[in-house]
Amino acid sequence: MIEIKDLHKSYRMGSNSLHVLKGLNLSIKEGELVAIMGSSGSGKSTFLNILGMLDEADSGQYVLDSVPIKDLNETKAAKYRNKFLGFIFQSFNLINYKTAIENVSLPLYYQKVNRKERQEKALQYLEKVGLKQWADHLPSELSGGQKQRVAIARALAAEPKVLLADELTGALDSKTSYEIMELIQEINDEGKTILVVTHEPDIANMCKRIVHLKDGVIVEDTFVEQVRASEYVQ
Amino acid sequence: MRFIFDRDTWQEIFGSIRKNKVRTIITIIGVLWGIFVYIALSGATKGLDNGFEREFQGIANNSMFVWTQRTSMPYAGFKIGRAVQLKLSDAEELRNKLPDIQFIAPRNVMGIFGGSPPQVSRGMKTGTYAVFGDYPVIDKISKKKIYEGGRFLNERDMENERRVCVIGERVRNDLFDRDEDPVGSYVKLNNVYFQVVGVYKKSENVDFEGDNSLMLPYTTYRKIFNTGENVGWFAIAAYDEADVIALEKDVKRLLKRRHKVHPEDERAFGSFNLGEAFAKLFGFAKGLNFLSLFVGFATIIAGVIAIGNILLISVKERTRELGVRRALGATPAEVRGQILLESVFLTLVAGILGIILGAFVLAIINVITQGSSGFPYTNPTVPIPYIFSALFIMVVLGTLIGLIPAQRAVSIKPIDALREE
Numbered sequence: 334m335i336e337i338k339d340l341h342k343s344y345r346m347g348s349n350s351l352h353v354l355k356g357l358n359l360s361i362k363e364g365e366l367v368a369i370m371g372s373s374g375s376g377k378s379t380f381l382n383i384l385g386m387l388d389e390a391d392s393g394q395y396v397l398d399s400v401p402i403k404d405l406n407e408t409k410a411a412k413y414r415n416k417f418l419g420f421i422f423q424s425f426n427l428i429n430y431k432t433a434i435e436n437v438s439l440p441l442y443y444q445k446v447n448r449k450e451r452q453e454k455a456l457q458y459l460e461k462v463g464l465k466q467w468a469d470h471l472p473s474e475l476s477g478g479q480k481q482r483v484a485i486a487r488a489l490a491a492e493p494k495v496l497l498a499d500e501l502t503g504a505l506d507s508k509t510s511y512e513i514m515e516l517i518q519e520i521n522d523e524g525k526t527i528l529v530v531t532h533e534p535d536i537a538n539m540c541k542r543i544v545h546l547k548d549g550v551i552v553e554d555t556f557v558e559q560v561r562a563s564e565y566v567q
Numbered sequence: 568m569r570f571i572f573d574r575d576t577w578q579e580i581f582g583s584i585r586k587n588k589v590r591t592i593i594t595i596i597g598v599l600w601g602i603f604v605y606i607a608l609s610g611a612t613k614g615l616d617n618g619f620e621r622e623f624q625g626i627a628n629n630s631m632f633v634w635t636q637r638t639s640m641p642y643a644g645f646k647i648g649r650a651v652q653l654k655l656s657d658a659e660e661l662r663n664k665l666p667d668i669q670f671i672a673p674r675n676v677m678g679i680f681g682g683s684p685p686q687v688s689r690g691m692k693t694g695t696y697a698v699f700g701d702y703p704v705i706d707k708i709s710k711k712k713i714y715e716g717g718r719f720l721n722e723r724d725m726e727n728e729r730r731v732c733v734i735g736e737r738v739r740n741d742l743f744d745r746d747e748d749p750v751g752s753y754v755k756l757n758n759v760y761f762q763v764v765g766v767y768k769k770s771e772n773v774d775f776e777g778d779n780s781l782m783l784p785y786t787t788y789r790k791i792f793n794t795g796e797n798v799g800w801f802a803i804a805a806y807d808e809a810d811v812i813a814l815e816k817d818v819k820r821l822l823k824r825r826h827k828v829h830p831e832d833e834r835a836f837g838s839f840n841l842g843e844a845f846a847k848l849f850g851f852a853k854g855l856n857f858l859s860l861f862v863g864f865a866t867i868i869a870g871v872i873a874i875g876n877i878l879l880i881s882v883k884e885r886t887r888e889l890g891v892r893r894a895l896g897a898t899p900a901e902v903r904g905q906i907l908l909e910s911v912f913l914t915l916v917a918g919i920l921g922i923i924l925g926a927f928v929l930a931i932i933n934v935i936t937q938g939s940s941g942f943p944y945t946n947p948t949v950p951i952p953y954i955f956s957a958l959f960i961m962v963v964l965g966t967l968i969g970l971i972p973a974q975r976a977v978s979i980k981p982i983d984a985l986r987e988e
Contacts, residue, residue, distance in 0.1 A: 382982050385894070387894065387980070387981050387982040387985070388982050407893075407898070407899045407977075408898045408899060408900065411893060411896050411897060411898040411899070412896065412898065414893075414894060414895070414896050415895065415896020416896075420894050420895070422985065426887065426890075426891045426894075426985065428888050428891060428892075429888075430582060430583070430585070430586040431582060435582075439892070439895055440895040440896055442575055442579075443892075443895060443896040443897050443898075443901065444896065448574070448575065487895070491895070491896070
């Protein structure tokens with residue numbers, strides 16, 4: 334599903350150049366649930382941004398679902414993001430003047446799906462994350478966990494190939510975090526490829542594979558025995 | 568184009584507008600005020616213009632009057648202070664020598680410029696009224712509205728020195744009963760009976776006659792009052808394209824030569840140039856019109872710039888939201904289009920509201936000023952092309968101004984937008 338070969342990225346800070354990613358190689362198959370771990374400054378966010386086509390690598394190959402991702406202009410990147418990727422952010426990033434269902438149907442709007450179908454799909458995904466009865470509520474009326482569920486529903490609505498989650502439990506307490514991870518695991522069980530960037534070991538252990546980044550290189554890449562989040566959730 | 572008529576597009580726009588109601592309203596007020604000032608000002612100017620036109624309708628507005636005074640310089644053996652007398656032959660000469668003259672009417676009057684108005688009677692009723700001796704052509708220079716059944720003086724009256732007269736409205740009211748038709752009956756002036764051939768309406772314009780005068784054929788007047796070839800003053804109308812100020816000078820120069828007046832004597836002949844006065848007045852109206860256009864447009868531009876400014880702030884505030892939209896697959900074109908459409912939409916809504924408000928205020932002004940004859944103000948309107956051009960300019964300006972925040976919105980990278988707290 335994802336093929337990364339010799340990925341480099343550096344940022345220019347005045348006269349200095351900061352080499353953030355120093356030749357990453359990674360291959361992720363369909364249906365994997367991968368945690369990307371590392372301390373701050375390890376380059377994990379930069380890596381995720383490149384995967385998410387929010388940023389471009391200086392050199393190296395990135396192939397997503399057999400499509401080589403290169404020479405992106407903004408319009409093309411937007412189309413690919415919309416088609417291939419679902420984003421889940423630490424701070425949810427819901428649009429605060431739109432109701433839950435409107436937020437969920439936003440990627441479908443950019444896919445030019447007609448209105449009725451959009452509503453149906455959005456409601457279907459809200460039901461999947463257990464928030465059907467909250468469809469007409471504004472984000473300000475929802476709890477943190479509920480907001481993240483809406484964000485997950487939004488990421489799923491476009492039916493992307495890969496879900497990219499950036500510290501998705503960073504703003505949540507541990508109980509809610511586990512509930513969210515349970516949902517992520519369920520979605521993964523249905524076959525969706527998911528990448529989770531985290532620095533919390535317990536969250537990483539709920540994934541099937543852990544990739545450790547340090548100073549811009551992969552120092553460890555192990556398949557682990559998945560801890561089911563449902564064990565923590567009463 | 569589909570983008571503009573898509574219901575979803577509008578839903579997105581309304582969504583973001585509704586998000587900040589107060590700011591939207593204040594923004595709209597800026598442009599609304601601009602177009603309101605524009606409409607109200609140009610409507611009021613048009614009203615003033617119409618008012619002037621109404622005030623002076625029926626007067627050839629390139630006409631002038633020339634009369635004589637006393638000389639102020641000795642010349643050709645004549646002493647200073649000589650009274651000059653205009654003659655009928657002067658009219659002939661002026662007409663022949665000056666092709667710019669369209670009409671020239673020699674006039675005489677008794678009872679206005681010195682001399683007491685003669686008594687006019689009918690049966691037991693009497694009154695004193697000014698009496699004019701006129702050529703029929705005066706009707707071309709200063710139009711008289713004649714009541715139905717009557718007529719103005721004509722050439723036949725002149726040739727036959729007929730004892731006929733046209734009387735003013737007030738003369739009729741004084742000398743005739745209400746249900747009487749004065750046309751065909753007689754009034755007595757200087758022991759001579761005159762048949763009334765017409766009654767003229769009181770005009771709201773500026774004129775000499777008022778509504779308490781009698782107008783006789785020039786020839787008859789000459790005979791009755793024994794004035795010979797003498798003329799009180801000339802009323803002259805120039806062709807529309809003629810330069811009335813130059814004509815006035817020519818007329819005076821010619822008259823000075825004929826009457827042996829020093830060419831530089833400024834006092835011997837008096838004149839009033841209506842054309843010049845009109846030109847000043849209409850120039851004033853034109854200036855007002857230009858001013859209102861200028862002020863109106865300047866205010867509209869200020870309003871539109873305010874919209875651009877507000878949208879710029881709005882884009883800044885929405886950086887994160889726009890980043891999310893970009894991450895979810897909004898193309899730069901879609902983001903730009905949305906901001907642009909927001910700008911144009913706000914401008915248009917404000918513009919239309921301003922036009923409605925402006926029209927409303929003009930209607931109120933119209934009701935208030937209606938029927939007030941002392942104030943030259945009639946039917947304040949704004950021509951439809953003005954309104955459409957204003958709307959068009961607003962759409963164009965709204966688009967141009969909207970481009971700035973739209974470009975700003977697009978230039979923000981989604982990654983930076985998301986990182987922003």
